[in-house]
Amino acid sequence: MNRETHSINLQDRSRGRIARALRFVRQQGILEPLRLVRRHGLGDSGRFVARNIRHLVADRLARRWDRDNGVDTAGSIRLDALDVVGPHRDQGNECVCTSPRSFAFIMDRLTDDLADYTFIDIGSGKSRTLLLASHYPFAAIVGVEFARELVAIARRNIERYKSPAQKCRQIAVIEADAATYEFPPTPLLVYFYNPFSRDVFEIVLGNLMSSLERHPRPCLVVYGSSSHRAIEWAKPAIHDAGSFQQRVTPPMPRFLDAVRTIDYAIFDYRPS
Numbered sequence: 001m002n003r004e005t006h007s008i009n010l011q012d013r014s015r016g017r018i019a020r021a022l023r024f025v026r027q028q029g030i031l032e033p034l035r036l037v038r039r040h041g042l043g044d045s046g047r048f049v050a051r052n053i054r055h056l057v058a059d060r061l062a063r064r065w066d067r068d069n070g071v072d073t074a075g076s077i078r079l080d081a082l083d084v085v086g087p088h089r090d091q092g093n094e095c096v097c098t099s100p101r102s103f104a105f106i107m108d109r110l111t112d113d114l115a116d117y118t119f120i121d122i123g124s125g126k127s128r129t130l131l132l133a134s135h136y137p138f139a140a141i142v143g144v145e146f147a148r149e150l151v152a153i154a155r156r157n158i159e160r161y162k163s164p165a166q167k168c169r170q171i172a173v174i175e176a177d178a179a180t181y182e183f184p185p186t187p188l189l190v191y192f193y194n195p196f197s198r199d200v201f202e203i204v205l206g207n208l209m210s211s212l213e214r215h216p217r218p219c220l221v222v223y224g225s226s227s228h229r230a231i232e233w234a235k236p237a238i239h240d241a242g243s244f245q246q247r248v249t250p251p252m253p254r255f256l257d258a259v260r261t262i263d264y265a266i267f268d269y270r271p272s
Contacts, residue, residue, distance in 0.1 A: 010077050010149065054259065061257040062097050071157040073097045073128035076259075082147040086177025091197035093228065095125035095150060098193060099258035103132045106222060106264055109249050110189075114138050117187045117218070119168075122178045122204060123195025127154035130173070135165045138189070143173040144181050151175045179203040185215040193262075194225040198233050209241050212269055219269035226260035235265050243270050 062074035077095035084092070119133045124143025133141050145151050154173045174181065179200055183190075190208060192201070212219055221238060225231040238244050244267040252262045 010075070010082075058099070058257055058259040062099075065100060065257075069131070069163060070160050071127075071131065072153055073126045073131065073157060075126075077125070077150070079147060082149050084177075085146045085148070085175060086180065088146070088177055088179060088196060088200050091200045092123070092146065093194055093196060095123075095147070096193075096226075096259065097126065097128040098132060099255055099262070100132055101255040102224075102252060102258045102262050103129065105252060105255075106224070106262075106266070107136060109247070109266060110220065112218075112220070114189070117189050117220075118142060118184055119189045119191065120144065120183070121191045121193075122181070123193065124154060124173060125150050127157045127173065129191060129193065130154070130171055131157065131161050131163075133191075134161070134168045134171055135163070137167040138170075139168070139186065140170040140184075141168055141172070142184075143171075144176055144178050145173055146175070146177045148175060179207070181207070183208055183211040185211070185217065187218040189220045189222065192221070192223045192234070194223075194228060194230045194234075198230075198237070201234065202237060205237060205241055209243075212243070212271070216271040221267040221269070222264065223267075224262045224264040226258070226262045231263040231265065238265075238267050244268065245270055 059074065066072055066074050074097050075095075079089060079092050079094060082089075115137050117138055119130075119136070119138045119141045121129045121133070121141075121143045124130055124145045125147075127143060130141050130143045143154060145154065151173050158171045158173070178195065181204070188208075195201075208219070208221075221244065223231065223234045223238065225234065235246065239246070247266040247268065249264070249266055252264060254261050
């Protein structure tokens with residue numbers, strides 16, 4: 001398979017929303033949207049329109065960020081047609097790029113000295129979060145991604161990204177199923193942006209705990225979720241793993257460059 005970025009056929013759900021809406025009106029007639037408003041009510045219809053406007057604005061800003069930096073990280077990529085490693089394709093969630101302002105807000109909650117930490121993004125997609133993390137003084141940055149097409153794009157982005165804001169240039173992407181990934185024996189910041197189902201998350205969390213028990217060291221876990229209400233089961237799962245303490249953090253503001261507002265939590269590992 002050709003791994004060139006321009007030849008990879010990704011199903012990007014962020015593109016063509018206006019064209020799809022116009023096609024719907026042409027096919028169904030101008031009165032059909034009015035019937036839908038009557039059926040669902042003004043409140044639900046207004047919220048539907050607002051969600052789509054927010055998505056369009058955030059997507060426009062994401063693609064502007066890409067153009068400014070000469071990379072390709074934007075979009076909402078379906079996994080259906082991608083070539084993945086391992087048996088967990090159906091448990092993976094679509095690849096969505098990270099809002100720079102949302103990521104900066106989370107990182108501002110971390111006052112730790114990060115110089116010895118390895119930043120690990122589980123389900124790193126096209127590398128947006130890895131590039132944003134490179135603005136902080138980590139010892140190293142690692143992405144773990146099971147879709148081969150996304151790995152190819154991410155590696156190209158890392159080669160192209162030359163921001164004066166970068167403080168860490170030790171960036172790598174590992175092509176692997178997260179359930180088989182072995183964490184390095186260094187201080188860790190492990191970042192999850194709702195990458196997969198609860199079943200897979202519990203496997204990865206169990207692997208992380210085993211690594212921390214074999215090699216006790218500082219570890220931060222950041223879990224973010226903007227859909228699937230995953231934060232509601234992720235936080236109890238991390239608590240139940242033992243030796244983690246959740247930090248008190250303020251809620252995420254609404255940022256224009258975010259398709260949805262992220263619910264997030266930050267946990268510290270406390271060796272017993």
